[in-house]
Amino acid sequence: MTGTHETAGDDVVSIQIIRGVLVAAPHGDLTKRMVEELGEALSQRIAKTLVRHVVLDVSRISVIDAAEFSSLRNVAAVASMMGARVILCGLRPGPVASLIYTGAPLGALETAQNVDDALSAHERSSAATKKGSR
Amino acid sequence: MSTSPEMRARIRSDIDLARALMLVRRYAEATGFSEIPVAQLCTAASELGRNILKYAGSGTLKVKTVHEAKGTGIELEVKDQGPGIEDVEAALQDHMSTGGTLGLGLPGVKRMMDTFHIESKRGQGTRVVVRKWR
Amino acid sequence: MSPDQTSAASLSDTSPAELLALYGVAPADLERVRAYGTILVPKLDELIRLIYVWMESHPDRDMLSDEETLKRVQSKQRAYWARFFEGKIDESYLENRKHLGEVHAHIGLSLPAYFSAMNHINYLLTVELYDRSLTHQAYVEAINSVTKVVHLDTAVVVEAYSRMVNESIAEQSQALVEMSTPVTVIWEGILMLPVVGIIDSKRSQAIMQAMLTKIAATQSKVIILDISGVAVVDTAVANHLIKITQATKLMGCVCMLSGISPPIAQTIVELGIEVGDIMTTSSLRDALDDAFTRRGLAIRPAARTP
Numbered sequence: 001m002t003g004t005h006e007t008a009g010d011d012v013v014s015i016q017i018i019r020g021v022l023v024a025a026p027h028g029d030l031t032k033r034m035v036e037e038l039g040e041a042l043s044q045r046i047a048k049t050l051v052r053h054v055v056l057d058v059s060r061i062s063v064i065d066a067a068e069f070s071s072l073r074n075v076a077a078v079a080s081m082m083g084a085r086v087i088l089c090g091l092r093p094g095p096v097a098s099l100i101y102t103g104a105p106l107g108a109l110e111t112a113q114n115v116d117d118a119l120s121a122h123e124r125s126s127a128a129t130k131k132g133s134r
Numbered sequence: 135m136s137t138s139p140e141m142r143a144r145i146r147s148d149i150d151l152a153r154a155l156m157l158v159r160r161y162a163e164a165t166g167f168s169e170i171p172v173a174q175l176c177t178a179a180s181e182l183g184r185n186i187l188k189y190a191g192s193g194t195l196k197v198k199t200v201h202e203a204k205g206t207g208i209e210l211e212v213k214d215q216g217p218g219i220e221d222v223e224a225a226l227q228d229h230m231s232t233g234g235t236l237g238l239g240l241p242g243v244k245r246m247m248d249t250f251h252i253e254s255k256r257g258q259g260t261r262v263v264v265r266k267w268r
Numbered sequence: 269m270s271p272d273q274t275s276a277a278s279l280s281d282t283s284p285a286e287l288l289a290l291y292g293v294a295p296a297d298l299e300r301v302r303a304y305g306t307i308l309v310p311k312l313d314e315l316i317r318l319i320y321v322w323m324e325s326h327p328d329r330d331m332l333s334d335e336e337t338l339k340r341v342q343s344k345q346r347a348y349w350a351r352f353f354e355g356k357i358d359e360s361y362l363e364n365r366k367h368l369g370e371v372h373a374h375i376g377l378s379l380p381a382y383f384s385a386m387n388h389i390n391y392l393l394t395v396e397l398y399d400r401s402l403t404h405q406a407y408v409e410a411i412n413s414v415t416k417v418v419h420l421d422t423a424v425v426v427e428a429y430s431r432m433v434n435e436s437i438a439e440q441s442q443a444l445v446e447m448s449t450p451v452t453v454i455w456e457g458i459l460m461l462p463v464v465g466i467i468d469s470k471r472s473q474a475i476m477q478a479m480l481t482k483i484a485a486t487q488s489k490v491i492i493l494d495i496s497g498v499a500v501v502d503t504a505v506a507n508h509l510i511k512i513t514q515a516t517k518l519m520g521c522v523c524m525l526s527g528i529s530p531p532i533a534q535t536i537v538e539l540g541i542e543v544g545d546i547m548t549t550s551s552l553r554d555a556l557d558d559a560f561t562r563r564g565l566a567i568r569p570a571a572r573t574p
Contacts, residue, residue, distance in 0.1 A: 089520065091518050091519055091520075092484060093477065093480035093481050093483075093484050093519070096480055096515050096518045096519055097473070097476055097477060097480060097515060099515075099518065100476070100511050100514055100515045100518075101473075101511070106514065106518070111517065111518050111519070111520050112520045113483075113487055113489065113519060113520030113521065114487060114520070117520060
C-alpha cells in the first residue's frame, strides 16, 4: 500500500491516499475530539485535493455507541456534501450488534467488509463513470 | 375426528409461550387441520401470547374444539389482567410502531383467523377470542 | 441457593401470612398442632422407624441404601418433624422447607414418591401414632389442623423443587443454544447457518453473535440463514430476522433467508411483515444458486473425458 501518509492531531486518526482513494482510519475507540478532528481533516483534504472517493476504516474501533455512530454518519454526510462518495468499512461484530439492538438509525450509509473491498467498490464506480457519458 | 378436551396454559415466560405453541400445534393437528391452518393458528397464538408477555406480564391461553353445523373448528382464547388497550380501533389498523416493529400484530391475527373478537379496557385487561374452521 | 438466603423471592414472593391464609391455617390451628405435638414429639423416633418400614416396600428405597446417608437423612427428618410440632410458621420455617425442596430436586427424588410419603406420614401422625388420649371433638380438630399444615409444608417443598427443576432446564436450554449455532463455511466467501426451533430474543442474539463473528473471521460476503426448521414466524421472529440481516449488511455481508415453507410464507404475508429487499427462497438449493451468482461463480457439468 503505497501513497502519501499524514496524521491528524495526535496520531489518533491516520489519513492516507491509497490507489487514489482517501482512507481515514481512527486508531481506536472514538472520542469526541477524534471525531471532530477527523471531520475537519477530511473536509479540508477534500477541499484541497478534490478527492471524490473516501473510505472510513473503523476496524480498530471495538466499541461504538449510538451517539458516536451518529457523529460518524455526520462526518460522512459532510464529506458527501462536498462531492465525495463515502464507504464505511471494517465494522466489528461488537459495534454492529449494539447498533442493531439499540435501534440506532442506520441511514443510507454504504458499507464494505474491509479496506480492499471498499477500494474495489470505488474503482468499479470510477470505471463505470468513465464509461458513461459524464 | 375426535374432540379433544379443552386445554389451557398459563403464560408467564418465553418458555411458557414456547410450550403453549407446541400445545396449540399438536391440538390443531389432532383436530385434523392441514399444514397451513396449523401454522396460522400457531402464529396467531404466538402473536397474542407475546402481547401478553410484553404488556401484561402474564396471562392465559385456552384452546378448545368447537362444533357447528358447518363443521369443526378450533377456538383460541387469550386473556390477561394487564393494562388493557387504550384504543382498540387503532390497534386493529396496520401500522408501524416507532421501533420499526409491527405494533401489536392484531390486524395480522385478524386476517389469519375466521372470526376475531377482542375486549379490552384500560386497567381491565384484554381478552381475545379467535376461531378457525377446518 | 443457600439456606441463609432470606429473600422475599422464597415461595414466589408469598409471605408467611399470605401462605397461612391460603391454607386456612389460623393461630388456633397452630395452637392445636403444638398441643398435638405433646403426644407426637415423644414418639418421633417411632415415627421415623415406621416411615422407613413403609419405604422398604417403596421403589425409591434404593436411594437410601447407604448406611451413612440413611442415618443422616433420618436425623434430618426427625428435626423436620420436631420443628413441625413447634407450630411456628415464619420466614425461617419456610426457608427450611424450601431448602428441603431444593435438596429433593438435587437428589432427583420423584414428586409422586414425595407425595405418597407425605400422605403416609400424615396417616402415621394422625392415626397410627395417636394414643387415643383426646376427646373425639378435640381429636377431630387436632388432625384437621395437622393436615392443613402438612399440606402447606408439601406446597412449599414442591414449589421449591419445581423451581429448581425449571432453573436447571433453563440452564440446559441455554447450553443448548450456545452449542446450536454452527455457522459453516460452505464455499469460499459463503456461510450457512441452519436455524431450528424457536427464535426468541436470547436465541436471536446468540445467532447474531455467532454469525457476525464468523463473518469477521472468514471475511465472507454471503451468509445463508436456513429457517426451514423454525416452527413459527410471527412479527417478533420476523423482527429478529430483519435485524440479523441489517447487522450482516453493516459488516459487508449479504444475508439470504432460505427454507421458507408455504405456510410460513403465507403467515408472513398475512401478518403484513415487510420483507423489503431481503432475499428469500424456499429451498436452500436456490439460495446457494443465488449466492454463487453473487460471487461470480457458476456450476457446470464436468467436461467428459473420452
